[in-house]
Amino acid sequence: MTSRMAGPLRLGVIGLGSVFEPYSKSIRDLEYEGLLETTILCDVDASRASRGQMFLNRALPFTTNYQEVLDRVDVDAVLVITSMMEHAEIAAAALRAGKHVLVEKPMSTNLETAAQLVLLAAECNRTLVCAPHVVLSPTYQALWKKVVVDKEIGSVLTARARYGWSGPSWGQWFYRTGGGPLFDLGVYNITSLVGLMGSVQRVTAMAGTAIPERVVDGESIKVENFDNFQILLDFGDSRFASVTTGFTMQDYRSPALELYGLTGVAQMLGDDWAPQGYEITKTDAPGWTLYGEADPTWPWTAGLRHLVECVLHEAPLLVRPEHAYHCLEVMIKAQIAAETGKSQDVLSRAPAIPYEVDEIYIQTGGKVGHDSRIRRHREV
Numbered sequence: 001m002t003s004r005m006a007g008p009l010r011l012g013v014i015g016l017g018s019v020f021e022p023y024s025k026s027i028r029d030l031e032y033e034g035l036l037e038t039t040i041l042c043d044v045d046a047s048r049a050s051r052g053q054m055f056l057n058r059a060l061p062f063t064t065n066y067q068e069v070l071d072r073v074d075v076d077a078v079l080v081i082t083s084m085m086e087h088a089e090i091a092a093a094a095l096r097a098g099k100h101v102l103v104e105k106p107m108s109t110n111l112e113t114a115a116q117l118v119l120l121a122a123e124c125n126r127t128l129v130c131a132p133h134v135v136l137s138p139t140y141q142a143l144w145k146k147v148v149v150d151k152e153i154g155s156v157l158t159a160r161a162r163y164g165w166s167g168p169s170w171g172q173w174f175y176r177t178g179g180g181p182l183f184d185l186g187v188y189n190i191t192s193l194v195g196l197m198g199s200v201q202r203v204t205a206m207a208g209t210a211i212p213e214r215v216v217d218g219e220s221i222k223v224e225n226f227d228n229f230q231i232l233l234d235f236g237d238s239r240f241a242s243v244t245t246g247f248t249m250q251d252y253r254s255p256a257l258e259l260y261g262l263t264g265v266a267q268m269l270g271d272d273w274a275p276q277g278y279e280i281t282k283t284d285a286p287g288w289t290l291y292g293e294a295d296p297t298w299p300w301t302a303g304l305r306h307l308v309e310c311v312l313h314e315a316p317l318l319v320r321p322e323h324a325y326h327c328l329e330v331m332i333k334a335q336i337a338a339e340t341g342k343s344q345d346v347l348s349r350a351p352a353i354p355y356e357v358d359e360i361y362i363q364t365g366g367k368v369g370h371d372s373r374i375r376r377h378r379e380v
């Protein structure tokens with residue numbers, strides 16, 4: 001592969017909250033490999049300046065004004081990990097300033113600015129990676145190949161997905177208008193399902209605020225958004241899925257994804273942001289075959305390495321902004337459906353994920369209870 005840009009990619013980080021810590025591990029790994037160099041950190045909260053020293057082990061220039069990050073010539077790309085309501089404005093300004101962008105989910109809290117981001121990335125010829133990065137996990141890619149390419153369970157007719165927890169005790173914005181568990185958690189399930197089942201054509205939902213008051217950052221606050229969702233997705237041709245999400249789930253022991261196909265069933269184990277492998281049973285070969293996680297160290301922050309590989313090595317962009325836009329439309333229409341009691345048509349369509357199939361990790365199966373061996377598989 002030819003290099004589009006000489007490395008390292010110079011990074012500005014905007015937002016130094018809780019998620020900066022897991023991203024900092026990926027930053028350190030990439031810096032160690034000489035692929036990345038962090039040049040400036042930013043947070044509106046000046047007290048967060050010390051987190052550079054804390055998590056990157058060195059003092060770095062710091063600003064409370066993100067525009068200063070975008071004005072710097074020694075910044076090629078920005079990592080936008082602020083509260084959700086700030087994502088679109090900062091990502092758009094960054095693209096206009098000629099920076100490559102990784103923006104945490106959701107890319108925006110409304111469709112108009114999300115559409116602008118997709119267009120801006122194309123117009124400015126910059127790479128825009130929109131979290132979540134679930135389609136990058138080895139388990140997801142192997143499952144996708146079995147289901148979408150090899151059609152091992154036939155056409156997926158019905159599916160269930162879930163992701164939730166009791167909710168953050170930090171960041172009051174999670175509970176304000178524009179926040180909430182659908183954008184924060186359900187987005188993982190919807191992103192996964194769209195990659196496996198195609199675009200959603202219609203959505204309906206029930207949602208409510210099950211816990212109207214919470215203690216967050218030591219203060220009692222009123223919850224302004226829905227914290228509890230049951231969503232139904234229509235993929236066309238009588239193929240449906242349900243998504244259960246909320247800041248209302250204390251724990252679970254169920255697969256992240258259950259895919260019921262015409263000739264078999266596939267389940268992703270763990271969470272789709274931290275998969276623990278998958279299992280498949282087929283009508284003509286009963287019994288479950290377990291495929292263990294190919295890389296238990298795979299981090300959900302992998303989108304940062306992906307951004308670096310896309311910019312420096314012209315790797316194909318797998319975490320596509322159009323996919324994120326479609327999922328955002330599904331989530332926004334789900335909330336409208338919950339408010340109005342009427343199902344909503346979804347107008348956008350997600351592109352297929354452009355995996356290079358022969359590069360996908362394939363896990364060799366073992367019967368449940370046995371170790372599964374992992375090998376790098378190349379199709380010929």
Ligand SMILES: NC(=O)c1ccc[n+]([C@@H]2O[C@H](COP(=O)([O-])OP(=O)(O)OC[C@H]3O[C@@H](n4cnc5c(N)ncnc54)[C@H](O)[C@@H]3O)[C@@H](O)[C@H]2O)c1
Nearest residue numbers: 015016017018019043044045081082083084086104105171
């Ligand atoms: N916390 C998690 O486990 C987790 C996991 C995956 C993704 N995410 C996503 O990461 C993002 C951040 O989550 P978090 O938990 O770190 O939130 P947080 O509240 O802990 O941190 C957000 C930070 O952004 C800063 N900020 C807000 N507006 C800003 C602006 N205009 N300029 C610069 N800084 C600004 C805040 O001061 C704060 O320090 C969210 O989009 C969230 O959905 C969070």
